[in-house]
Amino acid sequence: MRLPTIALLILLAAGVTGCATNPATGKSNFVMMSEQQELELGRSASQEIAKQYPRYADEKLQTYVQRVGERVAQYSHRSNLDYRFTVIDSPDINAFALPGGYIYIHRGLLAYLGSEAELAAVLGHEVGHVTARHSVQQQSQSMAWNVFGQMVAIGTGVGAAGDLTNVLGTAMVRGYGRDMELEADGLGAQYLARSGYDPQAMIEVVKVLKSQEDFARDQAAKRGQAVSTSSYHGVFDTHPDNERRLQQVVGPARALAAGQQEVNREVFLQHLEGLPFGDSEATGVRRGQRFYHAGLGFTLSFPQGWTQTNRPDVLLGQSADQHAFVAMTLDRAERTPEEFLRARLGGQRLAMPEALNQAGLQGYTGVIPGRPAKRVAVIFKDKNAFLFVAAVKNGASLESEDERFLQTIKSFRPLKTEERKLAQPIRLHLVRAKAGQSLADLAKGSPLPGDAEATLRLLNHLYPTGEPQPGDWLKVLR
Structure with a gap:
């Protein structure tokens, strides 16, 4: 010792x-x-x-x-x-x-x-x-x-x-x-x-x-x-x-x-009027399995049951068991999509190469062999390059999820005019509680996914069973 x-x-x-x-x-x-x-x-x-x-x-x-x-x-x-x-x-x-x-x-x-x-x-x-x-x-x-x-x-x-x-x-x-x-x-x-x-x-x-x-x-x-x-x-x-x-x-x-x-x-509550709840227009909005971004003018969808994580540096979709994921990041478009992608790979071999042409957008995709193998792709829109990396964790084969990966990548397209409203966030607004009005009443028709009534109770410090008094200021979402 x-x-x-x-x-x-x-x-x-x-x-x-x-x-x-x-x-x-x-x-x-x-x-x-x-x-x-x-x-x-x-x-x-x-x-x-x-x-x-x-x-x-x-x-x-x-x-x-x-x-x-x-x-x-x-x-x-x-x-x-x-x-x-x-x-x-x-x-x-x-x-x-x-x-x-x-x-x-x-x-x-x-x-x-x-x-x-x-x-x-x-x-x-x-x-x-x-x-x-x-x-x-x-x-x-x-x-x-x-x-x-x-x-x-x-x-x-x-x-x-x-x-x-x-x-x-x-x-x-x-x-x-x-x-x-x-x-x-x-x-x-x-x-x-x-x-x-x-x-x-x-x-x-x-x-x-x-x-x-x-x-x-x-x-x-x-x-x-x-x-x-x-x-x-x-x-x-x-x-x-x-x-x-x-x-x-x-x-x-x-x-x-x-x-x-x-x-x-x-005074504080008045400063919250119009505050985005959840995603904001500037960062992009998740609605169900689809993601909308007004500023960049695109939308894409993830497979049923997958979750989305929207961070400033990456949009991440994950399967329910978290074994498969697709990550999308943003870069500046340079040269052709194929040249861009191969330059980013730094000499790594690209198998199964395929040019993409969807909704008028040019792109390129392929598979990086290895353990694990990865599906990679890039799509050019305006002056931006949207770069995708998809893989399966825990030693599973890429083939088990590759079809879903390609479906996600190929769902990327420009935002349509009628979809612009879907890229707008849910916002917080203030109302006065009326006599006999419950949070269940206010939750009816709410755009919130999931348990809208419970979310309103949480926002108004009334969780789990509280009810407002007539004249109270309440936060609602629409």
């Missing part, structure tokens, strides 16, 4: 880290990054985010979110930072922060919030991550464990030791999740109270997220499927229960509140 050597290496590894006083908590934290490096890292990362995630094109809403965020951030422990709050054009229920004050909230999360105070709670939570330098701490811990792993590998002569310590380091970093999330909630609640918002909104946001979890589980049970949820910040894995939050976060924060604690429900 070589425990003395490993112990020495631990001390040496600790020597490459540094201690710094946390500006938000006053505690001493291991960090390997100066504040200037933190700011540079955030600036660089924000440029990459801008490339990958489209900014939601509603400057009135962007200005409103920036104003609410600044109101909270000015009462934070690092009010000197230049905070930038951005709404991302994505239906995901998420928000996140980069080092240095770059904070993002997805359009999809906004739709489920019920007041300006709840928006401030989400933004305050993210400001808390920034002020406590959580991302810096995590990166520093990861860096330290990587250095330690390399040193152990050298000192023991066993290369696997490096892998082992990397795993341990990752586990330790993830282990801080509960503490960091609760700490961010505590800081966010303080900032809420100091800026004049009701810190109870932090609890209301947790209720929204918990209802999302219940809704996903209930809908999966109706379909006879298991559910694997991925919640905002892994909230149900890392966050304590609501009662503990109420005691540890909101209670102390209320003591900081001065005067009236604002909620501003109606």
